[in-house]
Amino acid sequence: MAQITASRRVRRTPFTPGVEAAGVRGYTVYNHMLLPTRFGADFVDDYHHLKQHVQVWDVACERQVSVKGPDAMRLMTMLSPRDLSRLRDDQCFYMPVVDREGGMLNDPVVLRVAPDHFWISIADSDFLLYVLGVADALEMNVTIEEPDVSPLAVQGPRADDLMARVFGDEVREIRFFRFRRMAFQGHELIVARSGYSKQGGFEIYVEGTELGMPLWDALFAAGEDLNVRAGCPNLIERVEGGLLSYGNDMTRENTPYEAGLGVFVNSQADYLGRAALERRPIERMIRPIEIMGDVPPCDRLWPVYADGRRVGQVTSAAFSPDFQTGVAIGMIDATHWEAGTELEVETQDGMRRALVQSKFWI
Amino acid sequence: MAQITASRRVRRTPFTPGVEAAGVRGYTVYNHMLLPTRFGADFVDDYHHLKQHVQVWDVACERQVSVKGPDAMRLMTMLSPRDLSRLRDDQCFYMPVVDREGGMLNDPVVLRVAPDHFWISIADSDFLLYVLGVADALEMNVTIEEPDVSPLAVQGPRADDLMARVFGDEVREIRFFRFRRMAFQGHELIVARSGYSKQGGFEIYVEGTELGMPLWDALFAAGEDLNVRAGCPNLIERVEGGLLSYGNDMTRENTPYEAGLGVFVNSQADYLGRAALERRPIERMIRPIEIMGDVPPCDRLWPVYADGRRVGQVTSAAFSPDFQTGVAIGMIDATHWEAGTELEVETQDGMRRALVQSKFWI
Known part of the structure; x- marks a missing residue:
């Protein structure tokens, strides 16, 4: 791919100086902001490190x-x-x-x-x-309004240890998807146990651009012996774990039911989409898909076929080193969404055999 | 800068195969879509060609x-x-x-x-x-909804000649910012005399992804002796011409008056922003700014000072080969927006002397 071109419109983050110093190799744009995609030689390098150690992620783009x-x-x-x-x-x-x-x-x-x-x-x-x-x-x-708040994520099996060194042991008590206000250099920051990986960790809601690099530096200084590295959401790991990406895996064309998020549709109030969600049938759904053979970069929607008929699409995919197979997220018609159903996926490099799974890999 | 990472979320366009074959070297992301930024060795190469010949631009991101x-x-x-x-x-x-x-x-x-x-x-x-x-x-x-419509621009002094070969001589009669429906391979496409350059030309609203590459190929086949090239909005040329970029030069923080677009505020109807626009004073405005010395890439907001006091910002800038000076777009406080006012601009590479101009360079 070509280089990304800098402009004010594609915004830098409070952590960009740290990201650049760490040798970022790939970027995407997310909410009009730079989001690192790769620091290591390839996605696999970042993937192994994330699963074994601890990483600090510039996810300021989570506006x-x-x-x-x-x-x-x-x-x-x-x-x-x-x-x-x-x-x-x-x-x-x-x-x-x-x-x-x-x-x-x-x-x-x-x-x-x-x-x-x-x-x-x-x-x-x-x-x-x-x-x-x-x-x-x-x-x-x-x-x-959009406030001057930039999340910084700390992810990986050693996330608790690293965070405790900077915020104190109380951070270990935060439960999953709960938050506390913790002190850093005289400021109170919201620290949540959350993040876009399945390896555990935290998201720190950094209020004030000027606090960004001091916090970044403090985490790296405290984590040297933990082998802390700059990282980012990892394509392979998030597909293994079935973490959805809006714009990739579901869009305005899909209901929450189709995205497999029906459990979060339980309001008794008269919200704007209520009548439609009660009316629309569920004709397709997000499914874990195993892909056989090599997996090219999924930079476009891949049509999915069964018996020569279009029955869905794959929207995120990678080859998993740990599971030694192609892992993917697809939106599959009700007629073919059962686990074990054999499919064909049309990539830009040709057709691949595929199989609907009962669950994601983690 | 780092490479841009491919995903379905950062969408390819109907013309991406042509853009890639033409050797695109830089991309940005615009409306969740790839927008080429550079084909030549640098912006200057593209700039000279745009001003002398004719270019075909993938501006599908104008959704x-x-x-x-x-x-x-x-x-x-x-x-x-x-x-x-x-x-x-x-x-x-x-x-x-x-x-x-x-x-x-x-x-x-x-x-x-x-x-x-x-x-x-x-x-x-x-x-x-x-x-x-x-x-x-x-x-x-x-x-x-967002329809399957992807604009393709033809820009440059030979745009009329190239377009006439593909759409017929009637295309020459289209007046500035007017459109006609013109035939291409049995389809009616809206063709407007418009585009994001000051070199003249057209935008073709291509309805239907499948028409994209046939039209791209037809334009290149017809324009070989016109030295037609793949191009894109050129940073230098658009700053010289004072073409504003939303997200760079103005944001939700600014009114249309501040953006120098007060002439377009003339509705007598009760539109949503009416009371506010009648109430808010005009305290700053978009101005052409000449910058002395070299101009680094303007990848962030540059604060502008006068007598040590902050009086505005520069948001787009480049060195102009034709005018042999730094050209820039700034938002300057009323106290300092008069032409001839001396300013200082703080770039990431240090302070630069600057001067408010009376008009843009074209």
Whole structure:
């Protein structure tokens, strides 16, 4: 592929100086911001390290949509198919959001940082604009903005050890998808046990660009003997673990049910997409797909066939060194989504045999 | 800079095979899609060719927001500070769009393709989501989607000659920012005299991915003796010409007045941002800035100072071979926006002397 071209529009992050000093080799763009994709010689190098040690990830591109004001809860309830009354004060709430037709607009994690103040930590779409459109049209009493908050992730089996050295042992007590406010250089930062890998770890919501590099440097200084490295979400590991990517694996064309997120559709309120989600049948669903043979880069949608008929698509794929097979995420029609179903996947390098799995690899 | 990493989320275009075959060397991401930034050895090589010959540009990333249905005109009127009653059937309407606070959300070009059907050709933000949020909140009778339409631009002094060979001499009669429906291989395509350069030319709204490469190939076959090349919006040329880039030069923080687009704020209707635009003072404005000395890549906002005080920012900059000076676009406070004002610009490579100009270079 060609080089990425710098501009102000493709924004640097508070951690970019650290990322560059660590020798970043690949970038993508996510929420109009640089997201590193590779530091090692290849994805496999980063993958093994992530599974054995601990990595610090610049995921500042997980931008926050701040929704604040007297109408904040009313607005959030209109957007959410998930029952927000169950959201606890220290909880990270995974919440697919849909339009009036039930189409997914994003799959953010929501934090209630104060009674009338939410942070929506978004995947790659300007979901802020939908929230703003609804609020503007209804003249709601609410302020919607993107604050100067940049998540930094610490992921891998040694994440607890590294974090405890910087934030103290209390960090070990944080439960999965819960957060606490922890001190760093006189500032209180939200630290959550979460992250876009299956190796365990934390996400630190760094408030204030100027704190970015001091925290980055503190983590690397504390972790030298833990073999800490700069890392990033790893394509192979996230596909093994079935971690979905909005824009890759599901889009506005899909409902949360199709994305396998039906368990998060339980609101009793009259949210905008409710009627559509009750009406639309579930005709396809996200499935783990094993691909035989070599796996080229999945840079486009791969049509999936059975008996010569189109029955779905694969949207993320990689060869897994640990499982020694091709691992993939696909959206497969109901007629062919049973585990064990044999399929054919059309890559840019030719057809591959494939098999629907019962579960992801981790 | 590092390489760009391929994924389905960063979408290929109908013309990507042609772009790759032409040896693209740089990409950016725009509306979740690949946008070439460089084909020659450097920006200067592409720049000279654009000004002397003719180029074919993959600008599929100028996605369309299709707004269709009985409420389409009502919805468009809510979004538009520009008087839509003046939009003619064959006209391309440059139309800044704002939120309830008057902040710019995008600066698209609007085409009315049928009485109840608009195409909003967008800059780099998911403006579709704002339109959808308004329509969903008010339960409007309108369908909002991104159609399979990919603009291809033909730009440069020989653009008329090349286009006439493919579409016939009638194409020469199209006036600036007007469009006609022209035939290509049995399909009717909208062809507009428009484009993101000051060198003249056209944008072809290619409806249907499968038409992309046949049209690309037809243009190159017809233009061999015209020295036609694959090209792309050129940083140097667009800064010389004062062509603004949403996300670089203005954002939601700015009003259309600040972006120098006050002439397009003339709607008499009760659009969403009206009260705010009537209330907010104009405290800063886009200005052409000459920068002395060498100009590093403007990959971040450059603060601008006068007498040691912050008075603005530069957001796009390049060294101009034709004008033999640094050319830049800045947002400068009212106290210092007069032509001839001396400024200092803080680049990542150090401070540069600068001067406010009375007009852009073309």
